[in-house]
Amino acid sequence: MKHLPLVPFTIALAAAATRLHASEQIFPETYLSETLPRGGLEAEEQLTYREGKSNGTYNLLLTRTELEFGVTDRWLTALYVNTYSVNAHNDNSNASRVDYSSSGGDGDEITGGGPGTFGAYVPNASTFPIPAAHYSKTDFDSASFETLYNFLSPYADGVGLTGYFEYTYGNHSQEVEFKGLLQKNLRDDAVILAANLAVELERNSYSLTSTDKETEVELTGGASLRISRHLRAGFDARNVQGFTGYSLATGNHAYSAWFAGPMISGSFGKFFAVLGYQRQLPWATGFNHANQVEQVGGLNYFEFEKNFARLKFGLTLH
Numbered sequence: 001m002k003h004l005p006l007v008p009f010t011i012a013l014a015a016a017a018t019r020l021h022a023s024e025q026i027f028p029e030t031y032l033s034e035t036l037p038r039g040g041l042e043a044e045e046q047l048t049y050r051e052g053k054s055n056g057t058y059n060l061l062l063t064r065t066e067l068e069f070g071v072t073d074r075w076l077t078a079l080y081v082n083t084y085s086v087n088a089h090n091d092n093s094n095a096s097r098v099d100y101s102s103s104g105g106d107g108d109e110i111t112g113g114g115p116g117t118f119g120a121y122v123p124n125a126s127t128f129p130i131p132a133a134h135y136s137k138t139d140f141d142s143a144s145f146e147t148l149y150n151f152l153s154p155y156a157d158g159v160g161l162t163g164y165f166e167y168t169y170g171n172h173s174q175e176v177e178f179k180g181l182l183q184k185n186l187r188d189d190a191v192i193l194a195a196n197l198a199v200e201l202e203r204n205s206y207s208l209t210s211t212d213k214e215t216e217v218e219l220t221g222g223a224s225l226r227i228s229r230h231l232r233a234g235f236d237a238r239n240v241q242g243f244t245g246y247s248l249a250t251g252n253h254a255y256s257a258w259f260a261g262p263m264i265s266g267s268f269g270k271f272f273a274v275l276g277y278q279r280q281l282p283w284a285t286g287f288n289h290a291n292q293v294e295q296v297g298g299l300n301y302f303e304f305e306k307n308f309a310r311l312k313f314g315l316t317l318h
Contacts, residue, residue: 043068044068048308049309075149160185
């Protein structure tokens with residue numbers, strides 16, 4: 001599988017120190033409520049690997065290169081550059097396949113079923129000479145602007161509360177996302193609990209045949225325990241609810257999927273890193289035909305994959 005070279009991102013390890021800097025992220029998915037101090041500058045790289053449909057091959061690597069700036073002690077802004085590298089072949093479910101070989105076909109037809117190649121960042125099978133053909137592409141995806149405002153601090157106010165807004169624009173995608181970030185520290189910060197509620201409005205044309213509009217509501221949560229001077233361990237979990245169009249009406253409900261898994265994070269002076277793995281849990285529900293036909297063993301393969309891993313690392317520059 002070919003990968004984009006990472007956007008130039010130089011990491012220099014600073015001298016080890018025990019104090020954690022304010023914007024450090026310790027979960028792969030769930031955001032903490034803390035922001036950079038005024039004038040603070042931080043660079044972060046995020047690598048996300050998603051793998052596993054119900055059949056065939058599907059691998060996706062996403063990268064996000066970020067630069068954050070503390071406008072005030074409570075207000076943070078950031079810019080991202082997003083890329084992707086996808087590799088897929090003949091990966092749809094048996095439930096959506098039809099064997100045309102008895103009528104003289106070669107089994108590659110997609111109308112009404114048949115083997116197909118699909119998934120995030122993969123065009124509609126109707127654009128392939130053979131729908132089951134191998135598809136692979138590495139490309140720039142989009143750029144994102146993010147801003148956060150911290151209303152309450154878990155240190156000064158007992159609980160952290162931050163509002164989050166993100167806008168993403170690319171050749172085939174536009175997204176607007178709103179989040180509420182909660183954080184609670186216990187036992188002199190030995191235990192950190194966090195939860196996020198996000199609403200995301202998406203518009204994309206990756207299929208190359210139509211433009212899809214979708215609303216996602218995502219609830220994430222995590223718990224982290226300090227296990228040594230520089231290391232923490234814990235778990236991260238999330239539930240994603242999808243709706244067609246820009247409405248949360250019951251008739252637009254498309255799917256529900258669950259994920260959970262372990263994580264470990266480390267902080268060494270100005271440098272931090274997070275590594276986490278999540279597996280899709282067999283509790284998915286499909287509410288429309290597309291999601292129902294690609295649901296196998298309680299897993300939603302139409303929108304998601306079986307395995308999800310993320311590495312985040314960053315460096316405070318100022």
